[in-house]
Amino acid sequence: MIMKRSRNLSLLVFVFFLVIVFVTFSVISVEARKNRIKKSKPHNKHHQKDKSGNGNTSNSPGPATAPLPHYGSNPIQSTIFDVLSFGAKGDGASDDSKALVAAWKAACKVNGATVKIPSQFKFLIKPITLQGPCMPSLVLQIDGTLLANPKVGSWSKSSLFQWINFKWVQNFTIQGTGVVDGQGYGWWSTSNQQMYHIQKKSKHIPYNKPTALRFYSSNDVTVRDIKITDSPQCHLKFDSSRGVKVDNITISSPESSPNTDGIHLQNTQDVEIHNSNIGSGDDCVSIQTGCSNIHIHHINCGPGHGISIGGLGKDKTIACVSNIIVEDISIQNSLTGVRIKTWQGGIGSVKNVSFSNIQVSDVKVPIMIDQHYCDKNLCKNQTGAVGISGVKYDRIIGTYSVQPIHLACSNEIPCTDVDLIDIQLKPSTGFGGFHQALCWNSYGKSQAPLLPSSIDYCLGKNGVPVKRNQVT
Template sequence: MDYGALGDGTTDDSNAISNAWQGMCGEEEPATLLIPSNKIFLVKRLNLNGPCKAPNVGIKIFYVNGLTIEADGGIIDGNGSTWWEKCRTCRRPTSLRFHSCNGLTVKSLSMSNSPGAHISVNGCNGALFSHININSPPKSPNTDGFDIANSKNIVIQDSTLATGDDCIAINGGSSYINATRLFCIGGHGISIGSLGRNKSYETVEEVHVQNCSFIGTTNGARIKTWTGGSGYARKIMFEEIILQDAKNSIIIDQYYGIKTPSEKTINLNCSPFGCFNITLDQIYIVSSKSSKHVYAFCKNIVNGTIGSTVPKVSCQ
């Protein structure tokens, strides 16, 4: 509003928002552009360009319904290498955050080198992300492609996600999440969780991952929970998955946070309470090194169904 926006829903506020962006970019200290939630802004074609002097520019979009973002060339570069080098253990900013945004559409967006996660989706109902291209080094710490929490009816499709952490992390309070036709390169694969940290109660359900490729990832399909937590992760399906040089292909880890290195390509390590109704079928995984064998481990599976699998899975 300081730059002349009226927010009446009929006046073109594009120039005011563009000028506010440039003002933020000119700051010497970390800066945030705030667009008030109690106004209606008419925006036509809007280009938000850098470079910025501000050392930390995060894009936060809160409480906006029916928003469509369709990028036309260009890239959001988080310049994360300065953060990775000086602060590997501190909490680093997310490049693009959507909070309580319903009916969201984001298309043809390219991002790289986020200090932390690239895209955060929190408290949203109904979102479509398509043709998203994320490119960060495989050793960049905690650079998740998508962090999803407390959200439902989220679709991520037709995208390439090269990261240093989870390609997609689906956290507590999330349901009806669909990921399809994705290339996950480097990083840690697609993960449910982690759930139940600090003995919390968390739930995830109705997740469908289909026709996705994991290339050079540490993990493929993964569910991870902390000991002492409660809740459930249920109605989760991974199908039509292609693995190429993935180390740990299929994992259920109910001891997350406890260092248990494993070379097992299928590792279903459930707590004494058990994992229920797990189905494994039409799985064929061999080592990319001809001299090496692949192994499976399975513990505390209750009422599970094991069909055709290579390697063979035998539960304790």
């Protein structure tokens, strides 16, 4: 009995001892935690003060915000390069050439950049070259007016071929609501006597006249919506380029302005020109050697010389043109409608050409092949010629003022596989009666309706002229 009571007492003492140990440990832990908090407060306060850099403390709990990465003075790089920001005046009198070139060079390094020519300003630009290669998707946004120098004598000899020259650009677009004004009237009216005085002053005679906009060795180029006026010579030229699109542009110069082609293609492939108005003193569209896969459609042409292939083979050179489609065209007040012209003595070929759905009004000669082309009063007869084959004329309808058809093929190499389908050409009002179609050394087939009826006699077969049934 005594031993049992002693054992219970020992157990009670042991439990009491454990309680004291537990309470003591808890008090020590609380005091230690309080001391840590007191020590940490001055440190946090000092840290916030250094972070702000201006002596203000932050009362918000939680860790300090991480510093922002450093981007320089402009965190977000702009893709708009306005020429006014590069020193252009835009008053139409100051030379803004350097500003445009500087904006171009800056934009050239940025993906998707735009060089901006703002509206309501006129920028006088001397002959310049805007050169690539550049980053993709570069845009020249022309909403204002670019002016060429109208003083013929102020142009240097090295700048007589082009005014604004684009070289080695890819994936590039010109667009906008603005005007490219070549101010070419001084070039058109310059007489030989004036040329003599210019030569004495500037040491050269500008027989060559500059093109307004010229692309050289460029790919995937688009020109849309702008207006090009009064170029000294050609308005828009593509040379040694590929993947060209021209859409909804206006080209305008007087009928009397010499050699002012609207669009000139040379050694260029894969081209689409459409939805545009072109009037000039020469060809609305000129297709020269080295061109293939050209599609021209929905064009309003006139005044001018129509849609032309050539002249090809000058000075016995080699010239090749193929795969040309010209369709849905309106031509008025023009020297010719659709034309192929070659020089005597040339070498090469024109093949696989289609002219269809062409509406002509008061056009002197709507359909023409001229293999005796000569830009002088007299050219020497030569053997050999650029061969012409596979040319189709389908649904050429309207009025003429001189001759409905003029197919003057080479004496040495005839035109072959020529199709005349649904040709309906009447004389213009006041011109008189029907005139004969002329066909020389041209062979192929025709299909009614054909008007005038002389078209029935036009084409030969196997070297012999063939008369089709007349359609009234």
